[in-house]
Amino acid sequence: MAVGILLITHEGVGSALLAVATRLLRTLPLKAEALDVPFDGDPDALLPMASAALRRVDGGHGVLVLTDLYGATPSNVAAKVARLGTPVRRVSALSLPMLLRVMNYAELELDELPAVASAGARNGVILDDA
Numbered sequence: 001m002a003v004g005i006l007l008i009t010h011e012g013v014g015s016a017l018l019a020v021a022t023r024l025l026r027t028l029p030l031k032a033e034a035l036d037v038p039f040d041g042d043p044d045a046l047l048p049m050a051s052a053a054l055r056r057v058d059g060g061h062g063v064l065v066l067t068d069l070y071g072a073t074p075s076n077v078a079a080k081v082a083r084l085g086t087p088v089r090r091v092s093a094l095s096l097p098m099l100l101r102v103m104n105y106a107e108l109e110l111d112e113l114p115a116v117a118s119a120g121a122r123n124g125v126i127l128d129d130a
Helices: 013-025 043-057 073-081 096-104 113-123
Strands: 004-010 032-037 063-067 088-091
Touching: 004 013, 004 043, 004 073, 004 096, 013 032, 013 096, 032 043, 032 073, 043 063, 043 073, 063 073, 063 096, 063 113, 073 088, 088 113, 096 113
Parallel strands: 004 032, 004 063, 063 088
Antiparallel strands: none
16 A cells, blocks of 8 residues: 555646656556646535545555645645545645655655655756756
């Protein structure tokens, strides 16, 4: 059993990042799904969809929820779904380096993955003066 990964993002972001990660890694080592939130989405109305997605990726060891922008609607949906009983950890500022790093540390427990995710995001920023 492993931690599940749920991307809750603005529409188009999460599904695109999952598609690229799948193309690069061929097979994702963790069960993952994206919930793309419409720009006019209501967090309360989206909660049943988020809850269903959470259940689909949860393999019994909790779910790491990655959002694109803290405080925006997807982040608010993530906060609501985190209170439903399943062990959840949340990290915002989702990027491809963050997602790939999490996938490369698939053996880690839920409590360890937020630090791995944030390190992936930080280490993915390179100032190239060329």
